[in-house]
Amino acid sequence: MFPNVLEVARKLIRERVQVGETVVDATMGNGNDTLFLAQLVQEEGRVIxxxxxPQAIEKTRERLEREGxxxxxxxxxxxxxxxxxxxISAAAIMFNLGYLPGGDKEITTQASSTIQAIQSGLRVLRPGGIMTVMIYWGHPAGETEKETVEAFCHELSQLDYLVLKYQYINQQNQAPFLLAIERRGQ
Ligand code: SAM
Structure with missing residues (x-):
């Protein structure tokens, strides 16, 4: 089977991030990606x-403490x-849009703040670094957010960034997809 979208995001990040670098999890949630990033950068590295x-912070803190x-x-x-x-100079920035699994489904990422954050993220991304944006759009604010983020990515200069879209195109129910932005140059 093809790898799922999250596996692809992690593979792309793993290939680019070095031990000791600084990375950002822009949407901590239950801490799955935070944990992945913390393992990747190892003890010398830093995850923000x-x-x-608060519920997301608590859940993530518990998980991180359990893993040391x-x-x-x-x-x-x-x-x-x-x-x-x-x-900072970030090697990777992960966004995982939508609502907190197991939490309040009314609290979701929103198009305008997501775009602001992506723009800010691109400013701190090091050359050769990567930003991944997992788009879960099966919630009321999701469709607008998806369209806004895609439109923004379409306009990014190809001299400065490479943008990849990874999506299954025959799935039902607004399947999530991945946008990955690589800052060009080393
Ligand atoms: N990556 C997470 C994980 O591994 O469990 C899942 C993230 S979940 C799909 C989306 C998260 O984004 C929610 O926990 C939500 O509270 C958070 N969120 C919503 N708006 C946000 C914002 N403006 N800034 C940061 N996080 C936000």
Whole structure:
């Protein structure tokens, strides 16, 4: 079987991130991606993770502590638009849009703040670095967000960025898909 969209996102990130680098999880949720990133950068590395829900922070903290990885992760109870306040050079930035699985389905990422955060993220992405955006759009705000993010990516200069879309095109029920943006140059 073809790998699913999340597996592809992780594979692309794994291929580009070096041990000791700084990476960002823009949508922490239950911490699956935060954990993946913390393992990838190892002890010398740094993960900065955002979520607007205390529940997400708590869940992620528990998981990281259980795995002994909490020290390398900075968790921020804040919107990912605050990426613009970070003075970092990021090797990878992961977005996983939508609502918190097991949480309140009314609290979702929103087109305008997502675009702001993507723009800020691209400013701190190092050359050769990658941003992955998993688009789950099966919720009321999801369709607008999907269209806005795709339109934004279409306009990115091909001299500066490569943008990939990975999507199954014969699935029902607004299947999630992946946009991956690589900043060109080393
Ligand atoms: N990556 C997560 C995981 O591994 O479990 C799943 C993320 S979930 C699909 C989306 C998350 O984005 C939710 O936890 C939600 O609270 C969060 N979110 C919504 N708006 C946000 C914002 N403006 N800034 C940061 N996080 C936000």
């Amino acid at each position: 993770a955002f979520d607007i829900q 990885l909490a020290k390398r992760v900075e968790m921020k109870l804040a919107s990912h638009e605050d990426i613009d306040q970070l003075e």
